[in-house]
Amino acid sequence: MNTVTDTRQRILESARDLIYARSYGEVGVAAICDSAGVKKGSFYHFFPSKRDLTLAVIDEFLVDFKERIFAEAFSKSLPPMQRFLRLAELAYRFQKEIAEETGHILGCPFGNIALEMSTQDEVLRQKVELIFSRMEDLFRETLTEAVAQGEIGEIDTGATASAMVAYAEGIMLMAKTRNDPEVLRTLMPVIADIRIPR
Numbered sequence: 001m002n003t004v005t006d007t008r009q010r011i012l013e014s015a016r017d018l019i020y021a022r023s024y025g026e027v028g029v030a031a032i033c034d035s036a037g038v039k040k041g042s043f044y045h046f047f048p049s050k051r052d053l054t055l056a057v058i059d060e061f062l063v064d065f066k067e068r069i070f071a072e073a074f075s076k077s078l079p080p081m082q083r084f085l086r087l088a089e090l091a092y093r094f095q096k097e098i099a100e101e102t103g104h105i106l107g108c109p110f111g112n113i114a115l116e117m118s119t120q121d122e123v124l125r126q127k128v129e130l131i132f133s134r135m136e137d138l139f140r141e142t143l144t145e146a147v148a149q150g151e152i153g154e155i156d157t158g159a160t161a162s163a164m165v166a167y168a169e170g171i172m173l174m175a176k177t178r179n180d181p182e183v184l185r186t187l188m189p190v191i192a193d194i195r196i197p198r
Helices: 003-021 029-036 040-046 050-073 080-102 109-117 122-148 157-178 182-193
Strands: none
Touching: 003 029, 003 040, 003 050, 003 109, 029 040, 050 080, 050 109, 050 122, 080 122, 080 157, 080 182, 109 122, 109 157, 122 157, 157 182
């Protein structure tokens, strides 16, 4: 990795860790630069604003989640409905590891940004909405496959996918509020039982 790429990556990783552990509003450019070991001039060379950096952070989280959670959970080697149970298991394991490292459940990074910024910044709101829409698409495709294979009966796959995403985000918020990963272990598997009739 060259020095330019390394500097940008250090800024990105520092911002990701700080914003996830604290909040968008609480973390300023100075704190990000201090954590990354760079000067403000370097920050603004790569990111015109904190918002631009946050958009890149959201993309970074998405790549990480795809690699660490979604690729395994939604493997075609698993029956469709089993994929949701695998997602629940991996989400629990991920948050439990974070709790062991930090002492806190940090919740969903996308949900955290949505809760904090949806009424404050339209660009960030739209970015998170797009992430949730992609999750709904993945869930809907999996449900459609489950219906086609006779694993579940006919349902409204679009509405069910939306309900599943909403349920998962609600459980993440509850686990964060209680600072207890066991909330995820107990409640998240119920995601596979959600059905919205046609």
